[in-house]
Amino acid sequence: MTASIASSSPIKRGRPGYDQDSVLSIAVEVFNKHGYDATSMGKLAENLGISKSAIYHHVPSKGDLLRLALDEALVPLEAIAEDERASVGTAEERLKFFLRSTIRVLVKRQQYVTLLLRLRGNTEIERDALQRRRAVDRRVSDLVVEAQREGSLRNDIDPRTTTRLLFGTINSLVEWFREDGNVTAEQVEEHAITMMFDGLHKTDR
Amino acid sequence: MTASIASSSPIKRGRPGYDQDSVLSIAVEVFNKHGYDATSMGKLAENLGISKSAIYHHVPSKGDLLRLALDEALVPLEAIAEDERASVGTAEERLKFFLRSTIRVLVKRQQYVTLLLRLRGNTEIERDALQRRRAVDRRVSDLVVEAQREGSLRNDIDPRTTTRLLFGTINSLVEWFREDGNVTAEQVEEHAITMMFDGLHKTDR
Missing domain, CATH: 1.10.10.60 (Homeodomain-like)
Structure with a gap:
């Protein structure tokens, strides 16, 4: 891990x-x-x-352990933006690339991301990590704004709420995904993207 | 509150x-x-x-405070199943009633639900509460199975994963919803249901 x-x-x-x-x-x-x-x-x-x-x-110190553990989550999350695919294609394509890549980090670094998501910001080290997390989140919220503007995402939900619903859905994976469970990491990634973009309703699309 | x-x-x-x-x-x-x-x-x-x-x-004792605080979340969650609307209509209608009612409890009892969702199960009181939470969750997962069978929910995502994605999305509200924020509780409820069932893609449906 x-x-x-x-x-x-x-x-x-x-x-x-x-x-x-x-x-x-x-x-x-x-x-x-x-x-x-x-x-x-x-x-x-x-x-x-x-x-x-x-x-x-x-x-x-205990603080150093915390900082190192948080880096295990933050470094790969920050690396997503450096990938070439983060800057080519439509805003929707780039957004999906970010979300899929984030899901992969969550699944591979589950314990470390859990620690990051549960931070309460009581110490300087925690507040630094939360700031880095917010910078990562901001990339996604910018892409949501862009995707709504280009007309690929519905705009009857404001971009901020859209971003929060997206993160809410994918971040929850750290709470329940199990490597040895009944679905693989690839399936979970596919299923989450399907629900978020196409919805759970059965349609003939 | x-x-x-x-x-x-x-x-x-x-x-x-x-x-x-x-x-x-x-x-x-x-x-x-x-x-x-x-x-x-x-x-x-x-x-x-x-x-x-x-x-x-x-x-x-501290344990009694915990138990009372958890009841503030669990009692209204358990009450959802007692409402008449929980047992009339299609499985999809009943599922949506459960999800909307759950969102309302999360928003009204935000701090208490946060406590419930973060429980680690280290004590007997915590394990009891987790068991009651699982019983509530089970009602929703049964409805997901039924809604897939009646053909209203897509069945290319297995019911267990569907249930977890639904809970992941709505439970995350306790982390970010603010009564004084830019969206009202009613809007958040509407937006979450829209994303989960219809998806974020702009369509002409």
């Missing part, structure tokens, strides 16, 4: 049994289960089965 | 400045802001501006 962390990462290697990825991956699970505020370094150590000082060998 | 609590409630009246509703309403905000696990009775007392023992005058 976790990707490699940039070499500037403060997490060090060297403890047998744990590397940066596994510390991060367990930490994010504990944060999601109990909430970031309620998770002490002691509770983390317990879940990792190591001492508190052994965690400090990997990472200087 | 809060409704009156049944007279069997363990919250007592009598403290000047605070009644059961306001204690509950502030408690739910603090739970949502910091997470239930991370909220001590001390932190609650601080937010209420009263002593810990004054809270115990209102309610025997």
Whole structure:
């Protein structure tokens, strides 16, 4: 689930049994289960089965763990805009590319995106992450405005509400999608796009 | 925002400045802001501006506050099925009645539903509430199956995924809907139903 962390990462290697990825991956699970505020370094150590000082060998503080975990979600979300397909075609095509790519990140980085979506903004690190998330969201809301203008999206729903309904639908995937469930990631992506753009009504279109 | 609590409630009246509703309403905000696990009775007392023992005058334990707060969301959600309109008409009509009624509860009891949706199931009270929520959800998923069978809903998306996409869309409202925002509760209800059933594509239907 976790990707490699940039070499500037403060997490060090060297403890047998744990590397940066596994510390991060367990930490994010504990944060999601109990909430970031309620998770002490002691509770983390317990879940990792190591001492508190052994965690400090990997990472200087709980805040650093949070920042690294949030990067696991934010970096790939921010990368979507860099893809060539994010800037070619109609606004509708670009919007769908963004939504499909976002769904893929949600599914691949489920735990990290869950952490991001549940942030309450109580600390500086949380507020920074929320700001980056808003910048990503803004790209989508700009495309919604453009798609309504070009006439491909209905305009009896204002663009802001449209954007929120789109994000509401796709963000909810992190709450229920299971890799081993009855639908694949590809099917979920297809189904979500179908509902959002064509609706659930059976039609002869 | 809060409704009156049944007279069997363990919250007592009598403290000047605070009644059961306001204690509950502030408690739910603090739970949502910091997470239930991370909220001590001390932190609650601080937010209420009263002593810990004054809270115990209102309610025997933090768990009781949680249970009462969850009832504020669950009782009206459970009441939807008792309405006559929940059992007349086509499956599609009944499904839409459920979804519209659910949206109304989400909007009117936003803080309480937020608390319900964020439950992690770490305690018995949380697990009980999650079970009641699942029973409510099951009514909707049964209606989705029926509506697909009667031919009003597309059946290229399996009923389970359809149900989850529907709940994902409407549950997300608690995260972003603001009573004083640019759209009214009625508009949001209308817009969500339109997207879910007819889709965002501009068509000549």
